[in-house]
Amino acid sequence: MGPAFAGRQVEMFVTSPKSLTRSAPSTVGASSIVSSVLTVQTKGVGFTDLTEEIVKFVREARAREGAVTVFIRHTSASLTIQENADPSVLKDLTTVLNRLAPENAGWIHDTEGPDDMPAHVKAMLTATSLQVPVLNGALALGTWQAIYLIEHRARPHRREIVLQFIGSTA
Numbered sequence: 001m002g003p004a005f006a007g008r009q010v011e012m013f014v015t016s017p018k019s020l021t022r023s024a025p026s027t028v029g030a031s032s033i034v035s036s037v038l039t040v041q042t043k044g045v046g047f048t049d050l051t052e053e054i055v056k057f058v059r060e061a062r063a064r065e066g067a068v069t070v071f072i073r074h075t076s077a078s079l080t081i082q083e084n085a086d087p088s089v090l091k092d093l094t095t096v097l098n099r100l101a102p103e104n105a106g107w108i109h110d111t112e113g114p115d116d117m118p119a120h121v122k123a124m125l126t127a128t129s130l131q132v133p134v135l136n137g138a139l140a141l142g143t144w145q146a147i148y149l150i151e152h153r154a155r156p157h158r159r160e161i162v163l164q165f166i167g168s169t170a
Contacts, residue, residue: 039159042159044154044155045094046150049146057165066165067165068134071128077159079129080093082145101122134167
């Protein structure tokens with residue numbers, strides 16, 4: 001039995017080293033930096049899948065091995081890597097964010113409208129920057145992963161996302 005939690009014993013599960021595998025390390029000199037700015041016109045609150053545009057950027061950069069950084073230049077929108085198979089996941093995530101930062105929470109900052117301060121909180125809870133490995137010229141995303149811009153404001157906005165690949169190119 002493991003440690004006590006809230007007055008109850010909690011069973012601990014430890015992964016044995018025999019259940020772990022790792023590929024051999026590869027070394028590449030980071031000889032190239034390639035940058036671009038992606039502009040996205042959002043429709044208001046919701047998720048915009050950026051994956052294909054980032055795949056296109058990696059291809060145009062002739063990226064081989066390295067990492068791509070995705071950075072949004074805003075404080076009321078954000079980025080995430082999430083499931084791309086079932087749209088209900090994105091609906092549920094929107095529900096969670098709205099529960100965590102509702103419009104009617106008595107915010108002091110409301111200069112730009114009742115959705116502005118909750119948008120800042122939601123951006124703080126998610127991410128403004130992501131880094132994705134590039135292996136053999138492809139994003140190392142999992143089968144069901146996609147890269148999304150999350151618009152937290154009610155009205156449409158023009159959002160800028162900086163894309164930067166650092167690594168080796170073909």
